[in-house]
Amino acid sequence: MGFPSPASGRREKPDLLKKELSLTDVTELSLAEARDALVKKEISAVDLAKAQIGAIEQARALNCFIVETPEKALAMAAQSDARLASGDAGPLEGVPLGIKDLYCTKGVQTTAASHILKGFVPTYESTVSANLWRDGAVMLGKLNLDEFAMGSSNETSYFGPVTSPWRRSGSNVRLVPGGSSGGSAAAVAARLCYGATATDTGGSIRQPAAFTGTVGIKPTYGRCSRWGIVAFASSLDQAGPIARSVRDAAILMRSMAGYDPKDTTSVDVPVPNYEAAVGASVKGKVIGIPKEYRLDGMSAEIEKLWAEGIAWLKAAGATIVDISLPHTRYALPAYYIVAPAEASSNLARYDGVRYGLRVPGKDVADLYENTRAAGFGKEVRRRVMIGTYVLSAGYYDAYYVRAQKIRTLIKRDFETVFADGVDAILTPATPSAAFGVGEKGEADPVEMYLNDIFTVTVNMAGLPGIAIPAGTSSEGLPLALQLIGRAFEEETLFSLASVIEQSAPKIELPPKWWA
């Protein structure tokens, strides 16, 4: 297996950069390339923004955006151009991005893809998005998602499902982009933005990244501030980017991360230059392969993908060891206690009194019940009810306390292997490639939940995890591997992920059928 040196990264397009960049061409650039072209003044931020605005307008069939903010984008881009000219440019100066509509954005409608936040316009900006604007990024709009980030297919959005830009070979069946950050993943995959913010509670960054051939990282719990991001499950939610490449993800991560005194659970440790870790040697790194992730009935193509990933890392000088994470199988059931329990309480504030939808009632209780019945979609209602049940008198110990004990055991599993010298763990990201809209979960909600079987352990233990495209399915759809790291060692993940990125066969998006 050949291993190209980092210097010859596959996304470099020297020919393109030399030529005059056309507006359609520039959407093909990686974020790193666009950033560099801006700094070299080969293109203006306004032109870059215009190109993306054009691409977004053409891609409305994908339903990636809930709100497009072209005017804001152009205004911000003009300011970026001024700063680029005056030499005051930030690390992301002039780079257009999409923001998952779970992030509150000052003056721009924020809905969490829920009817219950109808017309809500925050008077404040989330810390993570504010960090991006501080660094010069430009906002293109608010990206679609599963309602309150509850879902794995982006089908629970009040604003309708997102369609993936990917199609099975020879098929026109609409595919889901995964979820909950389906709009973010699809928009990045379809070249509608250079990167997007996302959030991950049980796999909501990594699973859609895997389904769309993009890179998604959920950093360590506490690495990014949760302030101003609509809460789903507080002890699991974490912000992170979805991007076109490992390098792009690293660049975004650096701007998004950081301690925030407004979030008690954010951690006060310095933010490294993640980009420097991209392409760094992984020689001597110890990679654990957990036997519990080898599920009964796992598809041959996933098995093969995993084996290839192992081979690539081995070829790059890493040591591969078999490990055991014995409580893995309990992670998903425990997650479906902890996450709904926290959600049932976090979503109590949506009551039709201070913001959002209000459906009148004969008294206050009736107003609440009407508003919440009309405002929440089916999946959200289901999870709020499960969460209410597992916390209710007589069931709390049997469900919630037990699940939190199991969480301790899951975390302990990871601590044990890390203490034994394992630097990172390699697993498949999802049990399958993307599926069709309407194909899963209609009859049994649990069928949909199983999508997160490989990703959810990471949230339960608070660890960082990254999904990297690594191959294609027999139907030509992207498949991804996941790397799980030690707490706050995202750099190791970026280094290892770039090995996989460089080693894996290029996967090509179908022609722009949506445009």
Add this chain to the structure above:
Amino acid sequence: MSVDQATVRRIAHLARIKVADEEVPHLAQELNAILAFIEELSSVDVEGVEPMTSVMPMQMKLRADVVTEGGEADPIVANAPAVEDHFFVVPKVVE
């Protein structure tokens, strides 16, 4: 453990979500499917295990006792469906 229809109604009321009578059997079935899925946990030996309270081992930071917010009612009530004289308005609450 599984839920019956009366329990579904009770939970729905606790969660302040109105459910129509015809929805109840279906909801009970869905909730029971999820409860059956999480039932697996009852077989795990958790004797002597501390429940997790914070996923990252760290000490909670505290805020200085300084007034940094407030002063203006407008941003607080800006999104409210019903407001009068900067009060939120709800149907009469009987105590």
Add this chain to the structure above:
Amino acid sequence: MNTHAKPSKLIKGATGDWEVVIGMEVHAQVTSKAKLFSGASAEYGGEPNTHVSLVDAAMPGMLPVINEECVAQAVRTGLGLKAQINLRSVFDRKNYFYPDLPQGYQISQYKSPIVGEGIVTVDVSPSEQIAVGIERLHLEQDAGKSLHDQSATESFVDLNRSGVALMEIVSKPDMRSADEARAYVTKLRTILRYLGTCDGNMEEGSLRADVNVSVRRPGEPLGTRCEIKNVNSIRFIGQAIETEARRQIDIIEDGGKIDQETRLFDPGRGETRSMRSKEEAHDYRYFPDPDLLPLEFDQAFVDGLAAHLPELPDAKKARFITQYGLPAYDAGVLVADRETADYFEATVSHAGKPGGAPRDAKAVANWIMGDVAAYANSIGSPVAQTHLQPAQIAALVDLIGDGTISGKIAKDLLAILITEERDGDPYAIVEKRGMKQVTDLGAIEKVVDAIIAANPDKVAQALAKPSMLGWFVGQVMKQTGGKANPQAVNDLLKTKLGL
């Protein structure tokens, strides 16, 4: 501990004696500038929704960050209650829907409070002291306020109170009468005010009590209790307990049974009534707040706060007794209010005239608890906040002490200090107005002789009835404008009349 009531505290029923058992949950607003989990002002009042942060209004994505001063205040209070301080405590969410509860949950401490068991010594009367156990103290958020009287069909919600820090102080069921309960809350308020952790202002709701009342036959197990919510004055606490105990006794004596429930005291009607609307299927679904980490601090933090704790009422009372030789009752009255105690000490220790006799602390206490307190009361002010300065009272006491004025004249002097010469120097006033007591025996003798000469009939009567002496004293005082030394007058009259 005070487990059985004295027979005198029992309540007479139709079928025999009853003992009332009382426990209390006091909600004390923490004195702080900002709220428990936000940077909005904790100040009372304000235009609607102006003391509200995005966190208090439960805007999407908002997170609580705890105020260090509120934590310190809870620890100080715990120390003042001689209670266990827990170095690790946990904040839980108490989930319920109510318009003045924007988050849909109250952040409180359920299983692991910041303060554990403690004890309060309570003076019920000058001769009776009881000990009331403290079960726990925890920190929690206050709710907003709903106004129901603005409209016939709507309630108006103001979130200014939402998120203000409260300490819930839970007593053990150690009280056996309304008097004990009143005395307990009074003492608790005194301790909080000494500590500066709560202003104790019940009119503004800074201190509110939920009172648990049950009745039983003496010696029997505890009866079923009812909780009377939000009683907001010490007087009402007493009335609510008496009313509720009587209600329960009547029910049981009529063969009925007490339902455990929440009740409301209506001071207007003098009755408690059930709050069934609030009872409805409460299931608070407590669980640890995942937005907050456990609250942890070390013993050094506690020790640091303990080192700067002010002298508390019990210690001050003991010191007043030993240092100033005050009777326990006087000491207790003076220390009930920290500023009054300070006022007393400032008066006692105020520098007197060089070479003057040491000031009599008991005399100072008498003046402060007597005439000064009466004046303060009449204008609705605490003693320490009247215009009367400790220096003035000290001088007044000294003037009596060295015989310059009599006690009666001293009252006139105080009246002058209250009215005409509010910042006057008592020495100068006495001098200027000629209020000095006449101690010149020759001068007094002249007056005495004159009165005896003019009233031979009275002299004869006095010989038969020595209590007539008072009449002669009165005459002398009248003629001397009250300035004659009463002792000298007495002595002279007795000699002259041969009594």
